[in-house]
Structure formats: C-alpha cells, structure tokens
Amino acid sequence: MRSKFLLLGLTGLASANPNHLKHNPTTTITVIETPTATPTPSSEPQFVSDTLFRDTILNSTNSYRQEHNATAVRYNTSLAEFATNYLFSTACEMKHSGGPYGENLAIGCSEVQGCVELWGDERNMYNFRKGDFSKETGHFTQLVWKDTTDVGCGRKWCGEDKRWYLACEYWPRGNVLGEFVSMVQETVSMAALPRDSRPAVTMGAVIGLGVVMLLV
Ligand SMILES: *[C@@H]1O[C@H](CO)[C@@H](O)[C@H](O)[C@H]1NC(C)=O
Numbered sequence: 001m002r003s004k005f006l007l008l009g010l011t012g013l014a015s016a017n018p019n020h021l022k023h024n025p026t027t028t029i030t031v032i033e034t035p036t037a038t039p040t041p042s043s044e045p046q047f048v049s050d051t052l053f054r055d056t057i058l059n060s061t062n063s064y065r066q067e068h069n070a071t072a073v074r075y076n077t078s079l080a081e082f083a084t085n086y087l088f089s090t091a092c093e094m095k096h097s098g099g100p101y102g103e104n105l106a107i108g109c110s111e112v113q114g115c116v117e118l119w120g121d122e123r124n125m126y127n128f129r130k131g132d133f134s135k136e137t138g139h140f141t142q143l144v145w146k147d148t149t150d151v152g153c154g155r156k157w158c159g160e161d162k163r164w165y166l167a168c169e170y171w172p173r174g175n176v177l178g179e180f181v182s183m184v185q186e187t188v189s190m191a192a193l194p195r196d197s198r199p200a201v202t203m204g205a206v207i208g209l210g211v212v213m214l215l216v
C-alpha cells in the first residue's frame with residue numbers, strides 16, 4: 001500500500017572513520033506523513049513473519065536492482081543479526097550503527113515494501129549523469145549499488161506512534177565517493193525519456209492524522 005507523503009530533508013555528517021575515509025555515510029532524514037492508518041500495524045505480516053519479511057526485502061530490493069542493471073542481492077543472516085542486535089541495543093531513535101556495512105534506516109513503517117520503496121523512489125531525485133552522493137538520494141544509491149551482493153535487515157516495533165523501525169545492512173557497502181557513475185546505473189527506459197517527462201517526486205497533501213516517518 002502506497003501513501004502520499006511529504007519529504008523534508010535534514011542532514012548531519014557522521015564522523016569519518018579512518019578506514020572508511022572515502023565512504024560518505026548516508027545520513028538522510030526524511031519526514032514522512034502518511035494519511036493512511038493501518039488498524040493493527042504491530043501485527044503487520046510483512047514485519048511479523050520472518051519468511052515474509054525476508055522475502056519482501058529481497059523482492060523489493062532486487063526489483064529496484066534489476067531495473068538499474070545490478071545483480072540480485074542474497075539475504076545474509078550475519079547482516080540481519082547485526083541489524084537486529086543494533087536495533088535492540090538502541091532506543092527508537094534514528095541513529096546509524098557506525099558499523100562496517102552500508103546501512104539504510106527508516107522508522108514509521110507500516111509495512112516493509114512501502115518502506116523499501118521510499119528508499120528506491122529517491123531515484124526520481126537522483127542525477128545519474130553527475131553521479132554523486134546526496135542526502136536526498138543516499139538510500140537509493142545504496143539499494144542499487146552494483147558491487148553490493150548481500151543484504152540483511154532487522155526490525156523493531158516502536159509503539160503506535162513510531163511504528164516499525166527498519167534497519168538494512170548492505171555488504172560490500174555502497175556510496176563510495178568517486179564510484180557513483182559506474183555503480184549506480186540509470187535504467188534504459190529512464191535514460192530514453194526526455195528529462196522533463198521523467199516521474200517527479202510525489203509531494204502529497206497530508207490528509208488527516210499523520211504518522212511521522214524518519215529515514216536515516
Ligand atoms: C516486488 O517489489 C516491487 C517493488 O517494491 C513491487 O512493485 C512488486 O509488487 C513486488 N512483487 C511482489 C510479488 O511482492
């Protein structure tokens with residue numbers, strides 16, 4: 001289920017680990033207000049069922065990867081454990097783990113696919129020819145990064161207000177400065193479209209009660 005959403009960007013730069021000096025950490029925060037309310041989000045099957053959770057992550061991630069000519073990632077339980085351990089060692093606050101992997105975070109999710117699609121749909125704001133890191137598109141570029149082969153995710157229920165907190169780890173990590181042009185490929189169909197007719201970001205009106213969703 002897709003919701004109209006409002007995107008606002010905020011950013012903070014994480015400290016540079018000497019081992020990862022050439023990596024630009026993804027520190028995008030996006031505030032999303034969704035007009036739809038799932039009656040019992042805590043029991044959402046995409047989050048509650050281990051199998052459905054993994055399958056949804058893989059389908060959605062690999063569907064974007066395929067569209068951007070990146071090979072499918074496999075689900076890696078070491079990465080999933082890392083993400084899960086991190087989420088359960090921290091409060092329901094958006095903060096990167098500082099681990100050795102690429103990491104996409106989102107809080108306020110009602111179901112898994114919509115959350116991954118928020119990351120993937122940042123492609124509408126990405127400049128493929130320039131090919132650079134930006135706080136608005138960092139989740140997307142990690143999602144479809146060609147050198148990444150493995151993904152693993154964790155989730156934690158954060159209550160009715162914050163809903164689900166989703167953390168995905170990617171290995172080898174993406175968003176390596178200087179490699180964006182070769183690692184993030186425009187889809188053939190998108191490249192063929194004149195720039196003006198490409199899909200624009202949905203800036204939806206906020207209807208009724210909103211849920212605040214943060215992406216880091
Ligand atoms: C797979 O993921 C894509 C992108 O999120 C979505 O459009 C599609 O409906 C999904 N397919 C299934 C079978 O869940």
Ligand SMILES: *[C@@H]1O[C@H](CO)[C@@H](O)[C@H](O)[C@H]1NC(C)=O
Pocket residue numbers: 069146188
């Ligand atoms: C897809 O990616 C591969 C490897 O990066 C490249 O060799 C190939 O030319 C790409 N295909 C298209 C259609 O761009």
Ligand SMILES: *[C@@H]1O[C@H](CO)[C@@H](O)[C@H](O)[C@H]1NC(C)=O
Pocket residue numbers: 076077078079150171
């Ligand atoms: C899972 O990812 C780790 C990276 O942390 C890697 O060392 C390991 O080989 C991967 N596992 C499999 C089964 O590929």
